[in-house]
Amino acid sequence: MLRRLFPHPLLSLLLVIFWLMLVGRPALGSLVMALILATAIPLLTARYWPDQSRLYRPWLLPPYLGLVLVDVIKANFQVARIVLFWPPERIRSAWVAVPVTLTSPEAVSILAGTITMTPGTLTADISADGKVLLVHALHAPDPDALRDEVATRYEARLKRIFEP
């Protein structure tokens, strides 16, 4: 019964938190509204999200976010330097095919999102079976190094979070 009312408990919890943060101050009325939204939205979108996603090691998610935030800072300054000081002919853009062994669609989405969020690299396409991401790099003189970095730095960590 509870399972049918809340098909995605994590999503419901996030909706409550987001709504209360948007309202900004605690009040009983906002909590009621948050609970209504947390019930209605997962039920209305359940058809598009049939599989239950599962985090096997959720406590590794915050360190992963921290790592990404720091990497994004570094990448920000790299790209800023390229834009400001480099002559256009020095920029070596490259397409890199990154093989992915993650199986959960949510994990692949987060990996693709991480790559895109980092300035300088961008996920542009995914193979039909979801096993290869096509990444465009603004400046990658050594595409193989970039591929290995994605595999060891991000994919390995996501694998530990999303897979047993």
Added chain:
Amino acid sequence: MTDFDTLSLWVAVPVGLLLVLGSTLTLLGTVGLVQLKSFYDRLHAPTLGTSWGTAGVLLASILLFSALDGRAVLHELVIGIFLLITTPVTLMLLGRAALHRDRAEKVRGIPPARARGDAGSDG
């Protein structure tokens, strides 16, 4: 503006620095958008503004209004989280659309679409 007179230097300085950092990164992102040569190169530039450009401004806002109100003002975090989710989706859509067009027009140097991951030679 009188509110800001009561602000201590310990808050005002970091707020100012964060604002300048955030807006500078956003500005550089737009400069890159103009300067870079190909469509795919240009897609990289706006991420400066949407990552730490926005983060700098949002952190400044959190600091300033938390100090002025005397309580933790955190709804800026929601803006950050929504941007974190929506920006990559937008950029990936733009990238895929451009790839689709370039493949259809057989532009040179564009990698072909892959059906499977295991066939290493098709890319």
